[in-house]
Amino acid sequence: MSGALARETKTIPIVFAAVSDPIGQGLASSLARPGGNVTGFTAFEPTMGGKWVELLKEIAPRTGRVAVLFNPATAVPSNILMPSIQAAASSLAVEVSSAPVHSKDEIEGIVADFARRSGISLIVMPDVFNVTNRELITALTTRYAVPTMYFNRVFVETGGLISYGPDYAEQFHQAAGYIDRILKGAKPADLPIQVPTKFELVINIKVAKALGVDVPLQLQQRADEVIE
Secondary structure, eight states, X not given: OHHHHHHHOSSSOEEEEEESOTTTTTSOSOSSOOOSSEEEXXXXXXXXXXXXXXXXXXXXXXXXXXXXXXXXXXXXXXXXXXXXXXXXXXXXXXXXXXEEOOSGGGHHHHHHHHHTSTTEEEEEOSBHHHHHTHHHHHHHHHHTTOOEEESSHHHHHHTOSEEEEEOHHHHHHHHHHHHHHHHTTOOGGGSOOBOOOOEEEEEEHHHHHHHTOOOOHHHHHHOSEEEO
16 A cells, blocks of 8 residues: 555655565665655564564474465565574574465465474464465464464464564554654655564463463463463
């Protein structure tokens, strides 16, 4: 949506929130100096991927391999999050493998295949395809007992195990602040594009029990929300 608006005007100020790759989408020349009429707040912070691996290892200590589920046509560009995933996995002696999926019909086969391997956990990557199919993905990962990390709390509310991601409500509040500054005379070109600074950790204890996962009390205490 932000890209479509940006193509329509080069003069009217535009403030976005939760955009995955503003530089890659051509919305700005850099994060620090957007340079045009568009600025705002990105959907992800590059080190988030590493946090996903660390939390998976904490909630499922037997994790020796992490599979990354994504649709190549709709996922966030791999260069944003994969470096931190690989770095954290390497430090924890965890292997990383790709699990590309191109259609809804492929999801069960992929989850079932990984479920047959010992020590496997799953990371569901930021992806419109994954959000659209979240009910199926969460149902399958529970059915096949695959510990899975999600990037957004909506998956955990749907029946997923654990999520760690930006507080998007906070981003929209911050966007309102940018709009106020622009109305008072600030130029979008001079307002840096900001990465998330506030994150949510959500855990579904009911799903953990179904998976046979014993969530450490310390991890529960760190969570922003524990769904019973």
